[in-house]
Every structure is written in C-alpha cells, then in structure tokens.
Amino acid sequence: MSNLAINPTTDQRVQSREGYWHHLRYIMAENPLTGISFGLFFGLIAVAIFGPYLVPFDPVATGVGPALQPPGVNHWFGTDHLGRDVFSRVVVATRLDLLISVSAVALSFVFGSIIGCFAGYFGGWTDRISGRLMDTIMAFPLFVLAMGIVAAAGNSIENIVYATAIINLPFYARMARAEVSIRRNAGFVQAARLSGNSELRVLFGHIFPNTLPPMMVQISLNMGWAILNAAGLSFIGLGVQPPMPEWGILVAEGANFIISGEWWLVVFPGLALMLAVFTFNLIGDGLRDLVDPQRRT
Amino acid sequence: MTPPLLDIQRLSVDFATRRGTVRAIDSISLSVAKGETLGIVGESGSGKSVTSYAVMNILDRAGKIAGGKISYGGMSMHKISERDMRDIRGREISMIFQNPRAALNPIRKVGQQIADVLVQHNQATRATARAKAIEMLLAVKIKDAEKRYEAYPFELSGGMCQRVVIAMALACKPQLLIADEPTTGLDVTTQKAVMDLITELTAQFNMSTILITHDLGLAAAYCDRLLVMEKGHVVEQNTSTALFNAPKKAYTKQLLNATPHRDSYVRDLLTPDQRAKALTLPASTEPGAALLSVKSLKKEFGKPGSGNHHIAVRDLSFDIRKGESLGLVGESGCGKSTTSSMIMRLLDTTEGSIEFLGQDIAAIPAKQFARHTLRGKLQMVFQDPTDSLNPRWSAERSIADPLLRLSPDMPNADRQARVLELATLVGLPVELLNRFPHQLSGGQKARVGIARAVAMEPELLILDEPTAALDVSVQAVVLNLLEDLKHRLGMSYLFISHDLNVVRLLCDRIIVMQHGEIVEQGHAHQIMDAPQTDYTRSLLAAIPHPPASDASVAETAALIQDGAS
Structure with a gap:
C-alpha cells in the first residue's frame, strides 16, 4: 500500500494489464457464444498465417492427383478438374480473403469515422456536404457500385479493397455522426474544453473513443459482409484472377461441376466462406464488451 | 379497526448480479390505511423504489421476491397471475414515475394516452373516452383542455407533462397511488404546484398515497406518516410531525440534520463526528477588489x-x-x-x-x-x-x-x-x-x-x-x-x-x-x-414547509413578541 501511495501509476499499469486479461477471460466465460466466436476467430487467423506452410500440396500446382477425385485419404476435400488439391486451395485462400476484408473494413472504418466525427461535431456545412455524399453512395445498389468501381479502375486486388471500402463508408460515417452528435454537449465534453483541450483533441481524444463499443459491432458484422462482397466480385470474374486460390473463385469454378455431381468443389469453399462470415457475425457482441469500460469491474 | 388497504409483511427482494445475489430490501413491513398518505424516505440504494416495484409486480428480470407477503385489500399480490395483475395496475393501484417525459409516449397525443388507459380498463368506450379524458385534464388544472388534448408531450413543459401523467394515473380512480420521486427535476414552484395538486385530488377521491422521495422536507410537508429506509431496512416510522421534530434513530437525525433549513449554517449539516474534524472557518472576511x-x-x-x-x-x-x-x-x-x-x-x-x-x-x-x-x-x-x-x-x-x-x-x-x-x-x-x-x-x-x-x-x-x-x-x-x-x-x-x-x-x-x-x-x-x-x-414560499412542532411554534411566537416589544 505504501508503494501505491508513492508511485501509483506503475502499480496501476500492471494492475490494469492484468485486469485486461482477466476481463477477456471473464467476457469469454460469461457468454459461451463469445468464447466460441473468439476461438473460431483465432483459428481463422492461425490458418491465414500458417496455412500456406502447412498444406500438403501446392495450391496452384496441377495434376497433384487424378482430376475430379472425390474427398478421400490423400485429398481430404477431393481434387478439381485440373487435378489440384481442393483442401490446399481452400486453406491458402483464407489469407487472401481475410486480407481483402480486413483492409477494406479498416479503410472504411478510418475514413468513415473521420467524416462522421467532423459531421457530427461541427454540423452545418460539413454535415450537409458529407451527408449528401454518403446518400449518393447509398443510392446505388452497393454490389453494382462495387462492380462498376472495379470494372472502371481495373481488375486488381487493390481495387477490390477500395471498392469494398467505398461501399461500406456510409455505414461508418452515419454511425460515427450519430454517436458523436449525441455526445457533443455532454458534461465531460464541456469539462474537457474547460481543461484546455483544443476542439480537435476534444473530438478525437474524448468523444470518439466513447463511440467505439457500437462501432465494434458494426465492424465485425461488416467484416463478414466484406468477405462475401469480395468473394462475390471474384465469383463474377472481377478482381482476383484464376489460378490464384480465393473462396469466391473456387465456388465459381466448382459451380460448373454441380450438375455432373462433383459437389465437393463447391461445398468446401462455400463452407469456409460461411464459417468465416459466421465467426465475424458472432464476435461483434464480444468485441463490444471488450472495449466497453463499463463492463470491466 | 378496518384492515389496512396495503399490508406488507416481512418482504425481502433479491437481485441476481455479476457478484452473486444482493438483497435489496430485507424483511420490511409497512401498511397503508385507506385515505392515508405515507412517505417513504431514503437515500439512493435504500430500496425505496424496489419496494414499490415489488408491490406493482414490475421488478426487472434480475429481481425476485425472496420472502414475505404483500396483501392489497385482502388479495395476496405476490401470488396473483400476470393477467390479473395487469387489470389491477392502473385501475386499483397506479404509479407516477420520476421523469414525466419518459413516462409519456412521445408520438401519441397526450389526450389519447389518457383515453387509452380509460378504454383499457373498461372505464369508457371509444365514444366517451375523449370527453372523459378532457374531464381528467380539467381535473389536473390544465387550461384549454380541449386544445391540450391534441398536444404531443414535447409541446408541453415538464410540469405540464407531470400533470398529464397524474391525469393518466388517476383516470380510473385507483385506490392507491404510488408516486416515485414525482417532482425531482422540476423547479420549486412547479414542485409545489404538482404536490398540491396530488394532495388535493387524492383527498377528493379518498385515495391512499405512497410518496417515495429522497427529500425529507417534502415528505414531511405532504405526508401523514413517514417511513425512513436505509440499505433495505426500515429505520424508523412515525407520524410526520413526531418524526420531523423528535427523531429517535441516529440515521434519521443525521438525515434531518443534513437537509438544509432556512436557518442552518453549512457546518450544521455535518454529523458531529465530521464537524469535529472540519476546519474552523475564519470569520467572514471583507471581499477584495x-x-x-x-x-x-x-x-x-x-x-x-x-x-x-x-x-x-x-x-x-x-x-x-x-x-x-x-x-x-x-x-x-x-x-x-x-x-x-x-x-x-x-x-x-x-x-x-x-x-x-x-x-x-x-x-x-x-x-x-x-x-x-x-x-x-x-x-x-x-x-x-x-x-x-x-x-x-x-x-x-x-x-x-x-x-x-x-x-x-x-x-x-x-x-x-x-x-x-x-x-x-x-x-x-x-x-x-x-x-x-x-x-x-x-x-x-x-x-x-x-x-x-x-x-x-x-x-x-x-x-x-x-x-x-x-x-x-x-x-x-x-x-x-x-x-x-x-x-x-x-x-x-x-x-x-x-x-x-x-x-x-x-x-x-x-x-x-x-x-x-x-x-x-x-x-x-x-x-x-x-x-x-x-x-x-x-420562490421562497414554494420551498416545502415541514410541520412545526409545538415547541418551535411557541419559540417563534416568543420571538415575534420579543420583536414587537
């Protein structure tokens, strides 16, 4: 205790770091679904990082086995029409799909939040202009807009990322605007002004961090959606090009063989896609609880 | 002696929380007679609101009655089905909440909201509801009742909204009115108007009232009997005059002491222990430039x-x-x-x-x-x-x-x-x-x-x-x-x-x-x-005046005489 009185901060830092892990454990234990979703999430991350080094076959090498082999001991998910190993291709595709969706969501989160924060805090013309801009984006069918952007800007992975980020922008901007504008005149914001914080510091140091809990839910739901969007673009032949493994392309290629009965070509990448989206949809509440100080006791 | 209207015997309520079960009220007993006004006074966390929620059977999911009996006019309230309870709420017992604006539906005309209550409890048909609702608006002294019937809550001031809420609560002429901090957040003059109105109407309809408040002065001014609660227990109960002028328990004394009076000094509000530790204030200094x-x-x-x-x-x-x-x-x-x-x-x-x-x-x-x-x-x-x-x-x-x-x-x-x-x-x-x-x-x-x-x-x-x-x-x-x-x-x-x-x-x-x-x-x-x-x-007149004891009345009289001579 005497130590605490002399130098409280170091003690508190250690305490709060321990508290953080404790808090994470508590949140996972409190809601089993959150525990499962965090487990699945870390599983996905592990597959994305280590998958390419662990897969039994080169994902783009043809003829590693007989063509169109059903799932078996050598080829767990079977082989495709060029004799490539479907399991290896599905596993390796994880990294690319996660990379596209994470960077797209990160971009729209950062820019959407900035636009929304300014609109919500300063109001007036900033609000009107950004608001109409967002309305314009939302006026298009979003998938068609993404198609248009990729088609116009060129068929590359970066452009898929930009297109996905642009179509998600309005959701973050609107949410940030709403969350900021309800706190704009809160007591702690007035107090921050009295403490000598400049307007920008009040906005990004005090108000914005308080909008994180609802934003986290938005991010995780959006992640699932961004994966679907990227896969959808690849499915119709935009963005990622064969033979690069990507879930959307795998499904697109496999779709040709459904009629002739080679179901494994479609089912396994489809399941991977579903699992990823499912994970991100589940993880939202857990993430919110994690960043909300009020849940920490 | 007639049995009391509401009789609570050894009631306990538990809340399930992250840190296990918390007992919010612990074996409290109280009764309200017909036509009586009971004040429940306590600080936050004393369980005064939980008591009223238990009576109305509107505890939230985490809370449950752990023991004791609530009987209302001979019925056991804790055993009653939700369907019957719904009928009792509003018609037999009704409640006024703290924030009148939150208690009203913001997108429905206030008159219609009163009419809804009347129709719900078969006190009026759709045809007669409007007239009866306007009658209620007049009863709570809202001017231009015809016109106000059409108003939305946001068009009315806080005091007006509280009047509408009172009109809704009293529309079916209930036997018991529970007012949970009905004037917190209102100005003193509005507070006086609202409290006077409640007192007048409950007397007119011969209703019983439970007034839940943190303000001992307010409760003493408007209630026949007071009950002081602390941490889920009843500390003391007595008639207002007796409790206000001769409190028996230390907690009641402390609470009375801490309530600012017309002639208390800032140090008087503290408990004797706190006062002993406080600084001695310098004699009033002349202000500078x-x-x-x-x-x-x-x-x-x-x-x-x-x-x-x-x-x-x-x-x-x-x-x-x-x-x-x-x-x-x-x-x-x-x-x-x-x-x-x-x-x-x-x-x-x-x-x-x-x-x-x-x-x-x-x-x-x-x-x-x-x-x-x-x-x-x-x-x-x-x-x-x-x-x-x-x-x-x-x-x-x-x-x-x-x-x-x-x-x-x-x-x-x-x-x-x-x-x-x-x-x-x-x-x-x-x-x-x-x-x-x-x-x-x-x-x-x-x-x-x-x-x-x-x-x-x-x-x-x-x-x-x-x-x-x-x-x-x-x-x-x-x-x-x-x-x-x-x-x-x-x-x-x-x-x-x-x-x-x-x-x-x-x-x-x-x-x-x-x-x-x-x-x-x-x-x-x-x-x-x-x-x-x-x-x-x-403004001064609107500050609640608690009942004066005989001694202090004599004292004031003596002072006046001194002044006169």
Whole structure:
C-alpha cells in the first residue's frame, strides 16, 4: 500500500494489464457464444498465417492427383478438374480473403469515422456536404457500385479493397455522426474544453473513443459482409484472377461441376466462406464488451 | 379497526448480479390505511423504489421476491397471475414515475394516452373516452383542455407533462397511488404546484398515497406518516410531525440534520463526528477588489425575426469580488446556465463585456479560449458528476487532464504528485484513483470533478448546481468541502441553483433571475428574510414547509413578541 501511495501509476499499469486479461477471460466465460466466436476467430487467423506452410500440396500446382477425385485419404476435400488439391486451395485462400476484408473494413472504418466525427461535431456545412455524399453512395445498389468501381479502375486486388471500402463508408460515417452528435454537449465534453483541450483533441481524444463499443459491432458484422462482397466480385470474374486460390473463385469454378455431381468443389469453399462470415457475425457482441469500460469491474 | 388497504409483511427482494445475489430490501413491513398518505424516505440504494416495484409486480428480470407477503385489500399480490395483475395496475393501484417525459409516449397525443388507459380498463368506450379524458385534464388544472388534448408531450413543459401523467394515473380512480420521486427535476414552484395538486385530488377521491422521495422536507410537508429506509431496512416510522421534530434513530437525525433549513449554517449539516474534524472557518472576511465584472451582457439565439429567435439573457450586469461567493438563483429557462456558459467562455456573447482580472474576455471567441492563459483561472464544477466525467478515463486521468493541457511542461513525476495532492485535498481516497467513473459513488465522482476544477488553482469557480444529483448526506459533505476549499485556496464562487436554501449556505450575496433579467439582488439574509419582489417571495414560499412542532411554534411566537416589544 505504501508503494501505491508513492508511485501509483506503475502499480496501476500492471494492475490494469492484468485486469485486461482477466476481463477477456471473464467476457469469454460469461457468454459461451463469445468464447466460441473468439476461438473460431483465432483459428481463422492461425490458418491465414500458417496455412500456406502447412498444406500438403501446392495450391496452384496441377495434376497433384487424378482430376475430379472425390474427398478421400490423400485429398481430404477431393481434387478439381485440373487435378489440384481442393483442401490446399481452400486453406491458402483464407489469407487472401481475410486480407481483402480486413483492409477494406479498416479503410472504411478510418475514413468513415473521420467524416462522421467532423459531421457530427461541427454540423452545418460539413454535415450537409458529407451527408449528401454518403446518400449518393447509398443510392446505388452497393454490389453494382462495387462492380462498376472495379470494372472502371481495373481488375486488381487493390481495387477490390477500395471498392469494398467505398461501399461500406456510409455505414461508418452515419454511425460515427450519430454517436458523436449525441455526445457533443455532454458534461465531460464541456469539462474537457474547460481543461484546455483544443476542439480537435476534444473530438478525437474524448468523444470518439466513447463511440467505439457500437462501432465494434458494426465492424465485425461488416467484416463478414466484406468477405462475401469480395468473394462475390471474384465469383463474377472481377478482381482476383484464376489460378490464384480465393473462396469466391473456387465456388465459381466448382459451380460448373454441380450438375455432373462433383459437389465437393463447391461445398468446401462455400463452407469456409460461411464459417468465416459466421465467426465475424458472432464476435461483434464480444468485441463490444471488450472495449466497453463499463463492463470491466 | 378496518384492515389496512396495503399490508406488507416481512418482504425481502433479491437481485441476481455479476457478484452473486444482493438483497435489496430485507424483511420490511409497512401498511397503508385507506385515505392515508405515507412517505417513504431514503437515500439512493435504500430500496425505496424496489419496494414499490415489488408491490406493482414490475421488478426487472434480475429481481425476485425472496420472502414475505404483500396483501392489497385482502388479495395476496405476490401470488396473483400476470393477467390479473395487469387489470389491477392502473385501475386499483397506479404509479407516477420520476421523469414525466419518459413516462409519456412521445408520438401519441397526450389526450389519447389518457383515453387509452380509460378504454383499457373498461372505464369508457371509444365514444366517451375523449370527453372523459378532457374531464381528467380539467381535473389536473390544465387550461384549454380541449386544445391540450391534441398536444404531443414535447409541446408541453415538464410540469405540464407531470400533470398529464397524474391525469393518466388517476383516470380510473385507483385506490392507491404510488408516486416515485414525482417532482425531482422540476423547479420549486412547479414542485409545489404538482404536490398540491396530488394532495388535493387524492383527498377528493379518498385515495391512499405512497410518496417515495429522497427529500425529507417534502415528505414531511405532504405526508401523514413517514417511513425512513436505509440499505433495505426500515429505520424508523412515525407520524410526520413526531418524526420531523423528535427523531429517535441516529440515521434519521443525521438525515434531518443534513437537509438544509432556512436557518442552518453549512457546518450544521455535518454529523458531529465530521464537524469535529472540519476546519474552523475564519470569520467572514471583507471581499477584495472586483474579480469579475459583467456589464450589459446579452445573448440572443437565432436570427431576429425568425421563428426560433429568442433572447436568453438581456442586459445583465453584476460584479464578483475576490473571495466572495455570489448566488445566482432562478427557475429553469431563466438564463442562468446561458450566463454561466458565457462567463466560462464556452459560448459567445451577443453583446456586453466580461471583465476578468482586468481583461475583457468576452472579446475572445469561445473556440480560442482553450489556449488562453486565463483558461486555468476560470473553472467550473458541473451539475451531474456522472455525465461530467469521461466514462473511458480513470479518475486519475480525469484529474490530470487540465494539468496535461494547460501546463504541458510539467514533468510526469510532478504531475503525478500533484494529482495525489489534489485527491487528498478533496478527500478522495488515493486507492480510488485508478477506478473508472462507473465504479465510483456519486459523492466520489463529485470529488473527482472538484479536484479537476481546482487543479489549475482557479480564481473563479462556477458551481452549476453541484449537488443537485446527490443524496442529502453527500450534499452536506460536498457543500462543506466547497466551503473549505474556498478558504484554503482563496477562490471566489458563482453558485448557480434553483434551491435558495442551498445557495444561502455558501453565498454572501444572491441574485434572483427571471426571463434573462435580474429581478432582485442583495445580501443572502436580506433576500431570505425580506424579499422585495413577488417573484422571490413565490420562490421562497414554494420551498416545502415541514410541520412545526409545538415547541418551535411557541419559540417563534416568543420571538415575534420579543420583536414587537
């Protein structure tokens, strides 16, 4: 205790770091679904990082086995029409799909939040202009807009990322605007002004961090959606090009063989896609609880 | 003797929380007779509201009745089915909640909402509901009832909304009315009007009332019998006069003591133990030169001639001298908060000058004042301690914020030492510094807010109803802390409040404001004892007057005689 009185901060830092892990454990234990979703999430991350080094076959090498082999001991998910190993291709595709969706969501989160924060805090013309801009984006069918952007800007992975980020922008901007504008005149914001914080510091140091809990839910739901969007673009032949493994392309290629009965070509990448989206949809509440100080006791 | 209308025997209620089961009320017994008014008084967390929720069977999911009996007119309420309960609520027992605006559906006309209740309980058909609802609006003394029937809640003032809620509660002529803090958040004059109305109507319909409040004075003024609760237990119950004038239990005495009276001093509010530890206040010092001088201050909102144009403050001039405490009193909408925002430089003025330490700060735009050298000298304590702390920051971080921004050159170690010093100064235990606001009690949050405000050693501190959201015993401690700090740090105060009894405890001089103008100003005792204007008189009259004991009546009579002879 005497130590605490002399130098409280170091003690508190250690305490709060321990508290953080404790808090994470508590949140996972409190809601089993959150525990499962965090487990699945870390599983996905592990597959994305280590998958390419662990897969039994080169994902783009043809003829590693007989063509169109059903799932078996050598080829767990079977082989495709060029004799490539479907399991290896599905596993390796994880990294690319996660990379596209994470960077797209990160971009729209950062820019959407900035636009929304300014609109919500300063109001007036900033609000009107950004608001109409967002309305314009939302006026298009979003998938068609993404198609248009990729088609116009060129068929590359970066452009898929930009297109996905642009179509998600309005959701973050609107949410940030709403969350900021309800706190704009809160007591702690007035107090921050009295403490000598400049307007920008009040906005990004005090108000914005308080909008994180609802934003986290938005991010995780959006992640699932961004994966679907990227896969959808690849499915119709935009963005990622064969033979690069990507879930959307795998499904697109496999779709040709459904009629002739080679179901494994479609089912396994489809399941991977579903699992990823499912994970991100589940993880939202857990993430919110994690960043909300009020849940920490 | 007739059996009581409501009889609660050894009732206990448990709440399931993250840290296990918490007993909110522990084996309490009470009864209400027909036509009687019972006041349940207690501070936050005493279980007074939970008791009423248990009676109405509207405890939230985590809560459940753990034992005891509630019987109403011979029925066992805790055994009744939800379907029957729904019939009883509103028709037999009804409730008035704290926030009238939240209790009304914002998108439905108020008249229709009253009509809905009548139709729901088969007291009227769709055809007759309108007429009956208007009758109820007239009963709660709403003028133009025909027209008000069509109004939406947002078009009515807080007091009007509370009248509508009362009309809804009384529409089916229930036997028992439960009023849960019906006047918290309302102005004193509105409070008086609403309470008088409830008393009048319940007497007219011969109803029983349970008034739940934290304000002992209010309860004593309007109730026949009082019941004091603390931490889920009944501490004492007695008739109002007896309890108010001769409390038996220590807790009741402490509560009575902490409630500001017309002639108590700020130290009188403390318990004897606290008083023994408090500083001796220096004899009143002569205030020095003018510190702040406000001249013909004016604030307009909206463009002149447009629909939303209104003048919040018109031609306001006053001085605050060094070491002086000035009280600014008025009802909501009188412009007192606008005035404080302008002086604090959070809001730009329309006209007029604010001279502070010899500089006209009204000339500096509010947006640029954050970097001004005088920023630290002009600070404020906010009304709601919860709302005024960043929920993501620990107490330490909140207190350190002004130091970080306004003296950025201060070394880290010095700043930490200063935060500890400030915490000690305001009596905040050092162990609590790493806690978040939601982990602190109301009084502790108020201390954090005060520590933050005095961090830069301000010359002028604006106190914007700093104790309005606190319990009376906490209010007593915080008011005393503010009084101590004023003398220790040599600050001047501008105390803003609608409660004259609280303002006069700290202030030497009082300004009464109405419609953006000064109605009356003068020394505190002069305003309290010899008000010059009707408005001040009405404010004073609206403060609840508890029943006087025979002894004190005799005492006053003797005083009057002394004065006369």
